[in-house]
Amino acid sequence: MTSLVWVIPLLPLAAFVAVTFWGERxxxxxxxxxxxxxxxxxxxxxxxxxxxxxxxxxxVTYTWLTLGTRPLVVGFVVDPLSAVMLAMVGVVASLITxxxxxxxxxxxxxxxxxxxxxxxxxxMLFLVLADNLLFIYAGWELVGLxxxxxxxxxxxxxxxxxxxxxxFVVTRVGDFSMMIGxxxxxxxxxxxxxxxxxxxxxxxxxxxxxxxxxxxxxFGGAVGKSAQVPLHVWLPDAMExxxxxxxxxxxxxxxxxxxxxxxxAYPLFFLTPGHQALTIVAYVGGITALAGATMGLVENxxxxxxxxxxxxxxxxxxxxxxxxxxxxxxxxxxxHAVFKALLFLAAGSIIHAVGTNDMKRMGGLTRALPVxxxxxxxxxxxxTAIPPFAGFFSKDAILVxxxxxxxxxxxxxxxxxxLTSLYMGRLCWFTFAGTYRGGDPEAAHGAPHESPRxxxxxxxxxxxxxxxxxxVGADVFGNxxxxxxxxxxxxxxxxxxxxxxxxxxxxxxGWAAAGALYPWRLVSPAALRQxxxxxxxxxxxxxxxxxxxxxxxxxxxxxxxxxxxxxxxxAIDGLVNLLxxxxxxxxxxxxxxxxxxxxxxxxxxxxxxxxxxxxxLVW
Amino acid sequence: MxxxxxxxxxxxxxxxxxxxxxxxxxxxxxxxxxxxxxxLGVTGLYILLNAEFLAGVxxxxxxxxxxxxxxxxxxLTEGATGLRVPQRNEQGPIGAAVAGAAAAxxxxxxxxxPWAHGAGVLPSYTPGAIGESFLGPNLLLFxxxxxxxxxxxxxxxxxxxxxx
Amino acid sequence: xxxxxxxxxxxxxxxxxxxxxxLTRRNSVAMLMGIELMLNAANINLxxxxxxxxxxxxxxxxxxxxxxxxxxxxxxxxxxxxxxxxRRFETTYVDELDTMKG
Numbered sequence: 001m002t003s004l005v006w007v008i009p010l011l012p013l014a015a016f017v018a019v020t021f022w023g024e025r026x027x028x029x030x031x032x033x034x035x036x037x038x039x040x041x042x043x044x045x046x047x048x049x050x051x052x053x054x055x056x057x058x059x060v061t062y063t064w065l066t067l068g069t070r071p072l073v074v075g076f077v078v079d080p081l082s083a084v085m086l087a088m089v090g091v092v093a094s095l096i097t098x099x100x101x102x103x104x105x106x107x108x109x110x111x112x113x114x115x116x117x118x119x120x121x122x123x124m125l126f127l128v129l130a131d132n133l134l135f136i137y138a139g140w141e142l143v144g145l146x147x148x149x150x151x152x153x154x155x156x157x158x159x160x161x162x163x164x165x166x167x168f169v170v171t172r173v174g175d176f177s178m179m180i181g182x183x184x185x186x187x188x189x190x191x192x193x194x195x196x197x198x199x200x201x202x203x204x205x206x207x208x209x210x211x212x213x214x215x216x217x218x219f220g221g222a223v224g225k226s227a228q229v230p231l232h233v234w235l236p237d238a239m240e241x242x243x244x245x246x247x248x249x250x251x252x253x254x255x256x257x258x259x260x261x262x263x264x265a266y267p268l269f270f271l272t273p274g275h276q277a278l279t280i281v282a283y284v285g286g287i288t289a290l291a292g293a294t295m296g297l298v299e300n301x302x303x304x305x306x307x308x309x310x311x312x313x314x315x316x317x318x319x320x321x322x323x324x325x326x327x328x329x330x331x332x333x334x335x336h337a338v339f340k341a342l343l344f345l346a347a348g349s350i351i352h353a354v355g356t357n358d359m360k361r362m363g364g365l366t367r368a369l370p371v372x373x374x375x376x377x378x379x380x381x382x383x384t385a386i387p388p389f390a391g392f393f394s395k396d397a398i399l400v401x402x403x404x405x406x407x408x409x410x411x412x413x414x415x416x417x418x419l420t421s422l423y424m425g426r427l428c429w430f431t432f433a434g435t436y437r438g439g440d441p442e443a444a445h446g447a448p449h450e451s452p453r454x455x456x457x458x459x460x461x462x463x464x465x466x467x468x469x470x471x472v473g474a475d476v477f478g479n480x481x482x483x484x485x486x487x488x489x490x491x492x493x494x495x496x497x498x499x500x501x502x503x504x505x506x507x508x509x510g511w512a513a514a515g516a517l518y519p520w521r522l523v524s525p526a527a528l529r530q531x532x533x534x535x536x537x538x539x540x541x542x543x544x545x546x547x548x549x550x551x552x553x554x555x556x557x558x559x560x561x562x563x564x565x566x567x568x569x570x571a572i573d574g575l576v577n578l579l580x581x582x583x584x585x586x587x588x589x590x591x592x593x594x595x596x597x598x599x600x601x602x603x604x605x606x607x608x609x610x611x612x613x614x615x616x617l618v619w
Numbered sequence: 620m621x622x623x624x625x626x627x628x629x630x631x632x633x634x635x636x637x638x639x640x641x642x643x644x645x646x647x648x649x650x651x652x653x654x655x656x657x658x659l660g661v662t663g664l665y666i667l668l669n670a671e672f673l674a675g676v677x678x679x680x681x682x683x684x685x686x687x688x689x690x691x692x693x694x695l696t697e698g699a700t701g702l703r704v705p706q707r708n709e710q711g712p713i714g715a716a717v718a719g720a721a722a723a724x725x726x727x728x729x730x731x732x733p734w735a736h737g738a739g740v741l742p743s744y745t746p747g748a749i750g751e752s753f754l755g756p757n758l759l760l761f762x763x764x765x766x767x768x769x770x771x772x773x774x775x776x777x778x779x780x781x782x783x
Numbered sequence: 784x785x786x787x788x789x790x791x792x793x794x795x796x797x798x799x800x801x802x803x804x805x806l807t808r809r810n811s812v813a814m815l816m817g818i819e820l821m822l823n824a825a826n827i828n829l830x831x832x833x834x835x836x837x838x839x840x841x842x843x844x845x846x847x848x849x850x851x852x853x854x855x856x857x858x859x860x861x862x863x864x865x866x867x868x869x870r871r872f873e874t875t876y877v878d879e880l881d882t883m884k885g
Binding site for chain 3: 623624627631634635638639641642647650651654657658661664665667668669670672673676677680681684685688689691692693695696697705706707708710711713714715717718719721722725726729730734735736737738739740741742745748749752753757760764767768771772774775776778779781782
């Protein structure tokens with residue numbers, strides 16, 4: 001099975017081709033074919049995972065072409081890391097695709113949506129199985145393309161088109177950095193394959209500051225793709241896309257690709273002098289974890305709160321990886337995929353019912369949407385790291401690693417945990433508690449009601465996973481996950497009771513704060529806003545990052561464009577027009593020779609004769 | 620010698636003055652009539668140059684035939700009636716410049732070249748010499764010219780004939 | 784004393800006058816008169832050269848004689864053409880004969 005692993009990405013690719021060309025006429029207008037593609041891939045992924053747990057490994061290679069004397073060998077690798085990703089992507093994507101049948105029902109471009117989903121699934125599976133940087137970069141770009149297509153799926157809305165473009169351009173910046181990094185690695189190691197690069201690193205032929213540079217450049221790609229500061233600005237806007245897209249791409253899989261990349265290329269970072277690169281990764285992650293949480297606190301759009309939450313949680317994953325918590329970071333990636341997808345899908349169910357994203361217009365939905373409510377609650381508890389749900393074990397592991405490495409980072413993580421509970425509590429309060437504030441009845445076609453089973457069943461499955469998945473990484477059960485996925489030189493440190501207690505306390509305090517602000521009204525949010533207006537403005541304006549980018553890059557770019565345009569129009573076109581003008585003028589001059597008027601001809605004859613005579617005399 | 624010089628300058632003045640009238644007069648009939656003294660001036664110059672036969676021919680053909688012909692045509696066409704019509708076209712200044720330049724070049728060449736003085740002397744009775752020449756060395760020329768005259772005769776009649 | 788140069792200058796001036804008439808006059812008959820002046824200027828040249836530079840033969844005068852003859856032919860044909868054109872276009876003014884003007 002493992003040597004045939006390359007077939008797995010081809011299944012959704014085949015679905016993509018089929019739905020693109022024959023979508024309307026296929027069963028379920030293309031949806032069932034797409035589902036079949038990813039479910040088969042997911043099932044195969046689980047089989048591969050079982051094999052790998054049993055000890056199977058594989059590296060299927062293929063000599064693509066020979067450049068001079070150097071063969072370009074590419075292939076797919078099957079090891080614990082890729083097997084876990086394969087299974088996770090397969091399962092989560094399957095559930096989301098099934099969910100989309102309900103969510104996208106009635107959309108005029110229904111088949112196209114499933115085609116795009118299948119293309120994305122192919123790209124993501126291709127990316128996680130890659131054993132060389134070339135394939136990873138290819139997959140990277142493909143998922144970026146799919147993200148663009150899917151964010152801008154409802155392209156008649158100008159906000160959606162702009163968001164798609166913003167996502168693409170911002171991640172492009174990261175991709176460019178990554179490309180330079182890849183080239184640097186190739187230059188110094190002569191290969192793009194991970195195993196050969198790692199061998200070169202181990203042999204000591206490549207190291208020092210250059211290695212740090214290459215590692216950080218590659219990390220740049222992850223910063224873009226995983227929406228870390230400073231390339232985070234595209235993720236909130238990407239919520240313009242349909243909610244299944246937000247769940248699949250911008251919560252569970254594509255944004256996790258950055259974390260996967262760092263994990264896959266870990267020796268690159270680990271072997272830099274003094275783990276410099278890892279420190280940078282950790283700090284970027286930590287800052288993002290805190291910044292994302294603060295910005296999510298003041299949003300009223302339910303999806304945007306979840307987007308900032310995703311950004312923040314991805315920051316935690318990098319924080320984990322960067323503080324030598326290799327296992328912790330990957331574990332959090334896995335659990336986060338499950339509960340964030342759950343939260344987004346449940347949010348989609350809510351949006352479907354009330355017709356709006358605005359939390360201020362929701363409320364009182366516990367009775368109207370029971371399944372959605374309970375699954376959402378489970379997801380929230382998982383996210384805010386309340387035991388025994390999944391997030392507790394993974395986030396805790398990260399905080400332990402952080403504490404042992406750098407207390408400052410631990411502090412950042414703890415503050416973020418507090419805020420996570422706070423903003424999620426706020427979100428739950430506005431969305432579910434109190435009385436219904438009307439929503440948007442027109443867009444919702446009637447009063448809020450529970451979603452169809454095709455949407456609620458995936459929610460239930462994900463909720464179940466959110467409950468139990470954490471236990472594979474729990475020290476209580478011997479932490480089988482750590483034995484499965486770990487980095488050779490590191491051992492996952494078990495958490496002490498004190499540390500565990502601290503993180504739990506932070507989370508619970510956050511919930512308490514939410515309670516104080518909203519249901520129990522001990523402190524009024526309005527008073528906070530008025531008491532610290534500058535803080536509020538700073539948060540609402542997202543630390544003015546978007547403003548700065550707009551002025552420097554967008555308007556600055558516009559100036560350059562204006563200069564180029566002026567040059568093109570006046571200098572280059574001017575030159576061409578000059579030639580035309582010149583031709584015309586010469587024409588006017590030459591036209592004199594053929595006026596059709598006799599007196600002109602006589603004059604020219606006399607003049608010509610005169611000139612000949614004079615020239616003959618003078619020369 | 621003084622007489623020759625006097626005669627030359629007088630004849631030159633007549634010729635040039637009439638020529639100016641020919642080329643500038645707004646009245647076409649005045650132009651045509653002024654052609655006569657111009658051509659007669661040239662006749663005088665021929666006599667000064669010992670070309671008596673030529674002078675006679677000039678009077679007969681040129682001053683006589685051609686000017687009359689021109690006057691006929693002026694009368695037959697509108698030329699005599701267009702007294703108030705401008706006679707100069709828009710090329711006036713350029714034309715004057717070119718003509719002036721042509722004259723200047725010719726004068727420059729004429730005055731700067733040391734002309735060789737030929738040996739020999741003109742025969743005193745030129746008609747005889749010309750006649751002998753025509754029936755002798757230049758017979759072909761003579762006959763050819765008569766053919767041209769014949770053709771011209773026929774051609775002019777054909778062209779000017781009324782179409783009906 | 785009168786030398787060849789005097790005659791040459793005179794004929795040059797006469798030629799210039801004739802050329803001016805050809806180039807600037809609107810009436811075709813007037814242009815023809817200019818042509819006659821130019822031909823006469825050429826004749827003066829020929830005869831003068833005959834007397835001063837090559838008196839041994841009569842070539843110059845004979846040449847001038849032929850020129851007069853041909854000038855007469857040319858005047859005849861030219862005037863016939865002007866007449867024909869006048870009948871066709873009702874004008875003798877050269878700038879009004881512009882059917883070939885592009």
